Amino acid sequence: MKISTRGRYGVRLLIDLAEHADQSHVPLAQIADRQKVSARYLEQVAVILKRAGYIRSIKGASGGYALSRNPVDIMIGDVLRTLEGDMLVVDNPRPGEEESLLQRCIRTSVYSCLNERIASVIDTISLSSLVGTRDDADSPMYYI
Amino acid sequence: MKKTLTVSGSVGMFIKTTKKLGDNMRISTRGRYSLEAILFLALLPADALVSTREISEKTGISDGYLEQLFILLRKPGIISGVRGAQGGYRLGKPAGDITVGDILRTVEGPLAPVSCLDKESCPSEAECRTRFTWQKLYTEIQHCIDALRISDLVRAYHSMEETEGAL
Numbered sequence: 001m002k003i004s005t006r007g008r009y010g011v012r013l014l015i016d017l018a019e020h021a022d023q024s025h026v027p028l029a030q031i032a033d034r035q036k037v038s039a040r041y042l043e044q045v046a047v048i049l050k051r052a053g054y055i056r057s058i059k060g061a062s063g064g065y066a067l068s069r070n071p072v073d074i075m076i077g078d079v080l081r082t083l084e085g086d087m088l089v090v091d092n093p094r095p096g097e098e099e100s101l102l103q104r105c106i107r108t109s110v111y112s113c114l115n116e117r118i119a120s121v122i123d124t125i126s127l128s129s130l131v132g133t134r135d136d137a138d139s140p141m142y143y144i
Numbered sequence: 145m146k147k148t149l150t151v152s153g154s155v156g157m158f159i160k161t162t163k164k165l166g167d168n169m170r171i172s173t174r175g176r177y178s179l180e181a182i183l184f185l186a187l188l189p190a191d192a193l194v195s196t197r198e199i200s201e202k203t204g205i206s207d208g209y210l211e212q213l214f215i216l217l218r219k220p221g222i223i224s225g226v227r228g229a230q231g232g233y234r235l236g237k238p239a240g241d242i243t244v245g246d247i248l249r250t251v252e253g254p255l256a257p258v259s260c261l262d263k264e265s266c267p268s269e270a271e272c273r274t275r276f277t278w279q280k281l282y283t284e285i286q287h288c289i290d291a292l293r294i295s296d297l298v299r300a301y302h303s304m305e306e307t308e309g310a311l
Binding site: 125 | 184252277297308
């Protein structure tokens with residue numbers, strides 16, 4: 001029951017971008033340096049986040065990444081599901097798969113409870129809440 | 145992801161090491177099979193003893209795997225074993241005194257969603273923006289599994305049985 005490094009670094013990458021939104025875009029090497037992660041690994045995570053539409057990349061010597069959505073609208077649960085596949089504690093039963101009453105009882109009593117609790121945490125935390133509160137007046141603009 | 149397991153290698157050999165996307169928050173077969181086997185034991189008449197072979201026949205979990213799990217589950221007294229021809233396993237304490245959390249922690253190791261939460265302190269704790277989220281997640285997970293007793297599962301089982309019998 002662990003969140004992978006991909007999930008953890010992905011969230012940190014987004015937080016870093018949100019905290020440096022005053023720059024039009026941030027080179028990945030800077031983020032890697034601040035977050036003490038290899039730039040090569042972070043690049044792999046960035047590719048997934050870009051494909052999912054959380055960030056956009058600017059090519060070139062002064063290139064880098066920037067958020068493509070407002071941090072208020074980015075929920076950590078969605079980010080984690082993008083990076084981890086899903087956040088369920090067990091697989092859903094495959095179609096046609098026979099489940100014993102024993103298994104069904106544990107699923108409804110234990111696994112469903114855990115899945116709901118996990119979702120209730122990660123689906124109520126936005127990226128902006130992790131960055132820290134900011135006044136609307138000085139919050140930067142985000143372009144899609 | 146490094147598995148923080150305090151379990152002997154013999155159990156480890158049963159564990160799949162495939163790391164596809166989305167496997168990480170999964171409870172392993174160790175946890176799932178243990179819950180199944182313990183609920184099975186809890187549903188038996190008090191003091192009935194069953195062999196792992198019988199449990200295996202009823203649940204489809206391999207006999208050998210059950211033996212490995214039961215070694216772990218005996219240590220904290222969740223189950224107890226009686227040797228001999230008439231021997232077998234039964235719950236080591238009343239079903240109301242065993243929580244799902246007891247079982248999962250025994251066979252899965254620490255359940256923190258990120259391993260840094262298991263450590264006493266973290267050098268970057270002060271500037272870490274995500275620790276709060278992971279801690280909250282961990283707290284919710286623990287609340288859920290520590291509030292669920294095996295006796296609750298027995299009750300849920302019987303009410304499901306009744307409902308389905310009525311259909």
